[in-house]
Amino acid sequence: MSNTSHxxxxxxxxxxxxxxxxxxxxxxxxxxxxxxxxxxxVDEDLDLDYLRxxxxxxxxxxxxxxxxxVETSVLSECARCLTMTPIPVTFVLEELFAYPPLPExxxxxxxxxxxxxxxxxxxxxxxxxxxxxxxxxxxxxLCPECGKNLNEGPCDCQxxxxxxxxxALRKLRDQDDRDENT
Numbered sequence: 001m002s003n004t005s006h007x008x009x010x011x012x013x014x015x016x017x018x019x020x021x022x023x024x025x026x027x028x029x030x031x032x033x034x035x036x037x038x039x040x041x042v043d044e045d046l047d048l049d050y051l052r053x054x055x056x057x058x059x060x061x062x063x064x065x066x067x068x069x070v071e072t073s074v075l076s077e078c079a080r081c082l083t084m085t086p087i088p089v090t091f092v093l094e095e096l097f098a099y100p101p102l103p104e105x106x107x108x109x110x111x112x113x114x115x116x117x118x119x120x121x122x123x124x125x126x127x128x129x130x131x132x133x134x135x136x137x138x139x140x141x142l143c144p145e146c147g148k149n150l151n152e153g154p155c156d157c158q159x160x161x162x163x164x165x166x167x168a169l170r171k172l173r174d175q176d177d178r179d180e181n182t
Contacts, residue, residue, distance in 0.1 A: 010040045012118060020113030022059045023099060029059040035070065042122045049073035049086055051121070055093065063099035064109055066120070068092070074125055079132045080141035081149050089128040095120055 014037060022031060037051040055068035070093060073086045097115045098105035109115045140150035148155040162170055 008039060010037050012041055015117040016114045018113055019057060019064050019109055019115055022057055022064055023113060025059050027060050031057045033057060042118050046122050046125060062096060064097045064115060066097060067094045072125060074129055076129050076133045078135035078139055080134060080139040081151055083135050085135040087129055087133045089125060091124045091128040093120060093124060
């Protein structure tokens with residue numbers, strides 16, 4: 001999911017948000033934050049090509065509730081040809097960052113008043129990547145014999161001989177093809 005050929009990233013610190021002003025407010029206070037960032041490395045194994053969206057931060061009795069929708073693009077392998085390709089993903093965030101920090105809380109506001117969105121974004125982005133991501137809808141995949149990427153052209157492999165037990169089915173298929181063409 002990571003590509004080291006592009007090394008220009010926005011510093012990951014931009015994902016640490018100072019919410020001390022929210023903690024000083026009473027429950028029900030809200031603030032909207034716009035996200036519009038270029039390429040950002042969320043973790044060693046995940047780069048986001050961009051990060052756009054709107055987050056609503058709401059103060060409640062247990063901490064800060066983060067809600068919103070985020071759009072990004074993640075580099076992933078094509079399921080057919082294994083080429084690294086950008087996959088656009090959109091996901092919804094809705095998570096409570098506990099304050100004061102509790103040992104059982106998955107996410108928490110630090111004592112310094114900062115919350116770190118990086119672990120939450122990493123988790124949600126990985127879950128949003130489709131298992132059958134394709135570089136393009138008509139991806140031809142790899143040759144099962146030599147491994148050549150068939151999107152770059154045909155390979156020189158000879159077609160495999162059909163299992164003799166399936167020869168009768170091939171004849172039926174060929175007959176159906178001839179019937180359709182007449």
